[in-house]
Amino acid sequence: MPLISISFFICVSLSFSGATTGLTFNNIKVIVSNGQLEVASKRISCNNLLEGLQISETDYDSIQIGEYIGTKQTDLDKINGNSGTLSVLHKQSLTGLNLSSLRISYTDLEQIEPEAIKDVIKLKKLAIEQNLLKEVKKGVFNGLPILTLLLSSNEIQVVEPGSFEGMSELIIIRLAYNKLTELTKNFLSNLPKLQLVDLSWNNIDKIENGAFENLPDLKVLFLERNWIKEVGDRFLGHLPNLRELSLSFNKMQEFHSNFVTGTNNLRHLYIDNNEITEVSPGFLGNNHNLEFLDMSFNNIKEINNGTFSNFNIIELDLSHNLIQHIERRAFTNLPKLNMLILSYNNVDKLDPAILSEIPANATINFRKNIDVLDR
Ligand SMILES: *[C@@H]1O[C@H](CO)[C@@H](O)[C@H](O)[C@H]1NC(C)=O
Ligand SMILES: *[C@@H]1O[C@H](CO)[C@@H](O)[C@H](O)[C@H]1NC(C)=O
Ligand SMILES: *[C@@H]1O[C@H](CO)[C@@H](O)[C@H](O)[C@H]1NC(C)=O
Numbered sequence: 001m002p003l004i005s006i007s008f009f010i011c012v013s014l015s016f017s018g019a020t021t022g023l024t025f026n027n028i029k030v031i032v033s034n035g036q037l038e039v040a041s042k043r044i045s046c047n048n049l050l051e052g053l054q055i056s057e058t059d060y061d062s063i064q065i066g067e068y069i070g071t072k073q074t075d076l077d078k079i080n081g082n083s084g085t086l087s088v089l090h091k092q093s094l095t096g097l098n099l100s101s102l103r104i105s106y107t108d109l110e111q112i113e114p115e116a117i118k119d120v121i122k123l124k125k126l127a128i129e130q131n132l133l134k135e136v137k138k139g140v141f142n143g144l145p146i147l148t149l150l151l152s153s154n155e156i157q158v159v160e161p162g163s164f165e166g167m168s169e170l171i172i173i174r175l176a177y178n179k180l181t182e183l184t185k186n187f188l189s190n191l192p193k194l195q196l197v198d199l200s201w202n203n204i205d206k207i208e209n210g211a212f213e214n215l216p217d218l219k220v221l222f223l224e225r226n227w228i229k230e231v232g233d234r235f236l237g238h239l240p241n242l243r244e245l246s247l248s249f250n251k252m253q254e255f256h257s258n259f260v261t262g263t264n265n266l267r268h269l270y271i272d273n274n275e276i277t278e279v280s281p282g283f284l285g286n287n288h289n290l291e292f293l294d295m296s297f298n299n300i301k302e303i304n305n306g307t308f309s310n311f312n313i314i315e316l317d318l319s320h321n322l323i324q325h326i327e328r329r330a331f332t333n334l335p336k337l338n339m340l341i342l343s344y345n346n347v348d349k350l351d352p353a354i355l356s357e358i359p360a361n362a363t364i365n366f367r368k369n370i371d372v373l374d375r
Contacts, residue, residue, distance in 0.1 A: 087132075089116040103127040110155075114139025124169075129153045136163045145169045152176040152198070164188060174198040176222070182206045189213035189237075198222045200246070205229055212262075213237035224248040224270065231255075236262035244268040248294070251275055260285045272317070273297040281306035288312060296320045296341070305329035315339040319365070323347055332357045343367040 089104075089112045100122050109131040117126070117140065125148040126141075133154035141149065143166045156178040164170065171193050180202040187208075188197060194215050200222045209232035212221065218239050224246045233256030236242065242263040252274040260266065266287040276298040284290060291314045300321040308316060309332045316337065323345040331340065337359050342350075348370040358364065 087111065089113060091115045101125040101127075103129075104131065108132055110134055112137065112140045116140060117144065120144070124148065126150070134158070136160060138162045138165075142166045147193075148172045150174045152178070154178050156180060159187065161186060164191065167191060168193065170194050172196045175202070177201045180204050182208070183211040183235075184208050185210040186213055187211040188215060191215055192217065194218050196220045199226070201225045203227055205251070207231045207235045209234045210237045211235050212239060215239055216241065218242050220244045222246050224250070226250050228252055231259060233258040234261060236260060239263050240265060242266055246270040247274065249273040253277060255279075255283050257282060258285070259283060260287060263287060266290050268292045270294045271298070275299055277301065279307055280304065281309070283307070284311065291315070291336075293317070301325070303327065303330040306332070309333050312336045315341075317341040319343040319345070321345050326350070326354055328353045329357065330354065335359065337362045339363050339365070341365045342369065345369050 087108050087110050089109065091113045102117075102120065102123060102125070104127070109128065110133060112128070112133065114137055117123075123144060123146055126144070126146050127148075127150040129150050130153045133151065133156055136151070136156060136159040138160040141164060142162070146167060147169050149164075149167075149170060149172070152174045153176070156175065157180065159175075159180065161184065164173070168191070170191050172195065173188070174196075176198045178201075180199065181204060183199070183204060183206070185208045188194065188211070190213070195217050196219065197212070197215075202225075204223070204226040205228060207223075207228060207230075211232070212218070212235065214237060216238070219241055221236075221239075221242060221244070225248070228247065228250035229252060231247075231252070236245075239262050242265060245260070245263070245266060245268070248270045250273075252271070253276060255276070257280075260269075260283075264286040266284075267289060269284075269287070269290060269292070272294040273296070276295065277300065279295070279300055281304060284293075288311055290311050293308075293313055293315070294317045296317045297320040300318065300323055303318070303323060303326045305327045307330055309329070311334060313334050314336050316331075316334075316339070319341045320343075323342070324347060326342075326347060328351060331337070331354065338361075340358065340362060341364075343365045344367070346369065347366075350364075350366060350369075355364070
């Protein structure tokens with residue numbers, strides 16, 4: 001692995017991995033194979049943009065920063081700011097790059113101006129994590145052909161409406177560990193290929209109806225570890241492929257009856273560690289293929305007839321609630337039930353009639369209730 005260092009330039013370091021790589025630096029073409037590459041330029045200091053620009057991952061052959069260095073000198077100065085740290089990515093800072101993966105991490109980056117990352121040819125994965133980004137502005141990401149957009153671990157409080165519009169290739173978006181407080185209508189909408197959304201570990205306390213709208217391929221939605229007290233009765237709009245929804249560790253006390261109407265294919269639903277007091281028949285909508293339902297660590301007091309009937313549930317966890325009463329037909333017609341967890345509740349006696357509704361080979365965990373059940 002050659003280490004190239006051009007002596008009259010000041011050091012800038014880029015980390016590389018991948019196949020043989022060509023780098024055009026202001027008309028100097030540098031070919032490297034796997035490993036570290038150090039390139040230097042008088043016009044970029046060590047604390048400049050490239051300090052925080054780690055180009056890793058494979059899948060590219062050529063990176064051209066030449067134009068950028070050669071003709072966008074002033075932009076670079078602006079990026080650099082006076083402090084020598086990267087705090088703003090200005091308009092058209094990253095034009096003319098030809099790479100598939102771009103990572104900016106552990107910098108002081110606070111702001112990305114619209115069109116900063118314009119025309120990064122072939123960019124598939126963009127990771128701007130572990131920075132100080134405060135806002136996502138419309139015009140930064142729109143229209144970029146990115147597949148994976150990683151924005152976790154910043155300080156993002158605001159996402160301007162429409163910020164992700166037109167990202168027709170987007171498959172994964174992660175915004176975990178930020179400071180978002182509210183998801184408004186169309187927060188994510190009309191993204192035909194989107195499959196995974198991670199919004200965990202934010203300060204979200206409210207989700208408006210239609211926040212997730214028309215995401216025909218969305219499979220996984222993580223909303224755990226927020227402050228969600230309430231979700232709109234139709235906060236999930238047309239998500240026919242949603243398989244997994246996590247609302248664990250929030251502050252929900254109740255559901256609207258249409259809480260999951262936009263979905264009919266959920267397999268895994270996690271609502272554990274909330275403050276739910278009541279569940280009523282129908283709250284799971286048409287998700288009859290639901291397999292795993294975790295409602296442990298809530299404040300549910302009672303389970304009524306029909307609440308969990310006619311589902312393909314395999315495992316149902318209702319442990320660590322305040323359940324005192326279970327109606328006889330609470331768990332009827334659960335042909336696939338394998339595990340029913342009722343431990344840590346206040347049921348003083350489990351009516352044998354309830355048990356007769358449950359498949360004979362299913363395991364029931366009834367520890368730490370008043371009754372002790374031999375089964
Ligand atoms: C981008 O890099 C590829 C090689 O991976 C090259 O074939 C293509 O011409 C480059 N595109 C531009 C616009 O430089
Ligand atoms: C629940 O079902 C049982 C058995 O069919 C019935 O006796 C009971 O009255 C029902 N409870 C209510 C509130 O309808
Ligand atoms: C219980 O029995 C049913 C058929 O009676 C079977 O389909 C299912 O796989 C069994 N479950 C377990 C956990 O053995």
